[in-house]
Amino acid sequence: MNIFHRFSLKCLIGNKTRTFVTIVGIILSTAMITAVTTIVTSIQAYGIAYESKRSGDWFLNVKQTDAKQYFSLREDERVKEAFCLSCIGYADLEGCINDYKPYLCIQAMDTGFTEHMPIELTDGRMPENGNEILIPNHVFEDGGVSFELGETVIFDVGYRETEDGELLWQEQKLFVEENANAKEETEIVSLEHLNVREEKTYTVVGFYNRPHFENYYSPGYTVLTMESQEVIPGSYNVYLTLKRPSDAISMMREISGQGAFQIASNNALLRFYGVSARSDFMMVLYGMGGILIVIIVLGSVALIYNAFAISISERTNSLAYFRLLGRPAGR
Amino acid sequence: MSILKACHISKVYGKGENEVKALDDISFSAEKGEFIAITGPSGSGKSTLLHILGGVDRPTSGNIYLNESDVYAGNEEKLAIFRRREVGLIYQFYNLIPVFDVVENMTLPVLMDRRNVNNERLEELLTLLELKGREHHLPNQLSGGQQQRVSIGRALMNAPAVVLADEPTGNLDSKNSGKIMELLRVSNEKYHQTLIVITHDEKVALQAKRIMRIEDGKIVRDEVIRS
Structure with a gap:
């Protein structure tokens, strides 16, 4: 340790309280x-984790699209990951007590979907x-129809169509005649x-909570x-995560501009x-984090400025003595 | 043999109306081992001359030669080396580093030069200056006289060619003044260093072999009082 380091160290030791403070x-x-930045990033990370768990880890959802798209x-x-849910078809839910939800909507997942979307199993696998198949619990809770774990079920599967032959999907609520007096029970x-279109046989292997990705007005319980497979064009429901989340809005506008697809963003x-x-x-x-950091930095x-100012004013004489005695340049 | 030579030294502070001529064309030389006292009233330019001789302050014009070498010909680093190795400065208020003990203060010029301390010389000076037993005392644990002795020790530690003292007894009582001057005289004789002392005190001046008087920045008297 040279004499100047020794001088600095002795000054520090000599002013223990100031050095300590x-x-x-x-x-x-x-x-x-660090705490403020950690809190801000933690809140952000918590929000992302919470919303990914609640509504799914996706940014954009292109609906009623096809395998080509x-x-x-x-x-x-720009896309980091893409996964999909394809609608295999609808089957009548016999014995359903909810007149506005009379179907089972059988949807096929790909592996990406099971990894990124919130599927909360309550029983089975x-x-x-x-x-x-997995049966949602609200088939019983809302529709009044129960299934048994391990039960083999046979469904007549097809597609919802209007009288004009137009296909209807989960985004379209049950197509019924408008009643002029809606309050009257008719x-x-x-x-x-x-x-x-076909008869399908399935084994019930589990039950899960009502999924977030099923709208309340959707006429089919999501099974x-x-x-995933393309049964007919329009049956694909594609979910996207992006490399840069900031691309979401521009990409959404771009896809919307193509006109043929419905698109939604996971704003939450x-x-x-x-x-x-x-x-x-x-x-x-x-903004709050920035204001707190500015206050902390100013404080x-x-x-530190005051501590250094006091220290420097105390050392000024000593530094002058060093110079008088021939302090080498640059020290 | 002339070791230190001042040639036409002038020093001007300020400009225009505020211009003050502290030194006005001063020339003199000092022999090796000579003991010179410089006297004069306050503001006459004594301290300015000492600072210029010691490489602390540059003259406005003129040259200082030490062993025929122009002190101010080099850059600041060379000047710093000159102050470390060739001159020893002693001040009225000691100018000791308050956080360093006696030994550290005395060896400061050597340590700044990144050289090893000559322990033999250190011991010799501690004995000469009667500082044995106080090696690790801090300045505030010493009396004024002891602090001035530490300051003298620091000036002598590097065995400089010239020792410059600015009112070395100005802050001391008569007993300590006498002791300090005796030490300076002894060291001057023992180490054959040129000693230049600035003083108001006639008794101090009379201990020198040569007395110079400065008034208004000029040497008005220069006489050898003892050979």
């Missing part, structure tokens, strides 16, 4: 800045092939029918199976990435 000040300010989206360089007159999740056009959540969070600078 300065060191504690620096540690505290560093800790507080699905594979095209998978190849898009996930289906492993196209012959096994019999529902359905304007759609199920065009049965899940594996092995995107707002935690600071992307959603409809939420200033992250801006407020970053720290004041503390």
